Amino acid sequence: MKLIAKTSFILCLLFVADLCFSYVRHAWHSQTALQDRPVPSALDPIVKQNADTLKAAASNKGISIVITEGFRSFKEQDELYKQGRTKKGNIVTYAKGGESYHNYGLAIDFALQKKDGSILWDMDYDGNQNGKSDWLEVVTIAKKLGFEWGGDWERFKDYPHLQMIPD
Ligand SMILES: [Zn+2]
Numbered sequence: 001m002k003l004i005a006k007t008s009f010i011l012c013l014l015f016v017a018d019l020c021f022s023y024v025r026h027a028w029h030s031q032t033a034l035q036d037r038p039v040p041s042a043l044d045p046i047v048k049q050n051a052d053t054l055k056a057a058a059s060n061k062g063i064s065i066v067i068t069e070g071f072r073s074f075k076e077q078d079e080l081y082k083q084g085r086t087k088k089g090n091i092v093t094y095a096k097g098g099e100s101y102h103n104y105g106l107a108i109d110f111a112l113q114k115k116d117g118s119i120l121w122d123m124d125y126d127g128n129q130n131g132k133s134d135w136l137e138v139v140t141i142a143k144k145l146g147f148e149w150g151g152d153w154e155r156f157k158d159y160p161h162l163q164m165i166p167d
Contacts, residue, residue, distance in 0.1 A: 033165065037104050043070040044105040046166035050145045051108050054162075057141045062128035065138055066119060068160065069109035072102035094156050107163035110138065123159065135159070 043051070051067055058065050072080070074097030084091030093100065101107035112120040112134055114127065123135045139149050142162050150158030 034101065034104060034106075035098060037106075039074070039103065040071065040105040041073075042105055043108070044166060047106055047108065047164060050147065050164065054110075054138070054142055054145060054147075058138050061130075061137060061141075063134045063137060064113040064115075064127075065110045066113050067108050068111050068119070069102065070107075071105045072100065074098050074103055077103050093158075101163035106165060107161060109160040110162065111160055112138075121160065 048070075051070075055065055055067070077093070077095060077097040077100050080093050081096050083089040083093075095103075097103060112122065112125055112127065114120055123133055125134050126132065127134050128137075139151065139162075143149060145164075146166075147162040147164050150156075150161030150163070
């Protein structure tokens with residue numbers, strides 16, 4: 001019995017170690033994959049196309065969205081990083097210049113737009129009145145298009161944020 005307990009303890013340890021290792025490898029790999037990419041000066045054409053498709057598909061469901069952010073230069077990213085640290089305001093990013101998908105033209109931020117034209121960051125809003133959150137309906141479409149959603153992140157939830165690495 002003791003031996004079984006010992007063995008399962010060691011197996012558990014190995015399992016946890018393996019989880020940690022694959023997590024680190026994954027994080028490291030996606031970061032280097034990003035930083036090996038060319039630095040553009042606008043949104044990647046495929047990401048742009050997917051953003052337009054998302055907008056149209058949302059519109060088909062009676063949801064109007066606006067893309068509030070797209071490409072961001074390293075310098076603009078560094079300025080944004082200062083917010084909530086050396087500059088006034090709330091922290092809005094954990095990425096410095098070169099660390100955000102926005103810097104490679106691979107990310108967009110969206111918001112909802114009401115009929116009167118006002119912009120809305122409200123995850124509960126149900127403007128098309130089908131009993132579902134408009135925000136999450138947009139996220140569902142975005143994921144089908146291949147976007148990764150910032151709202152799924154463990155460390156820092158970035159609900160308006162969508163990103164992808166086109167094939
Ligand atoms: Zn973003």
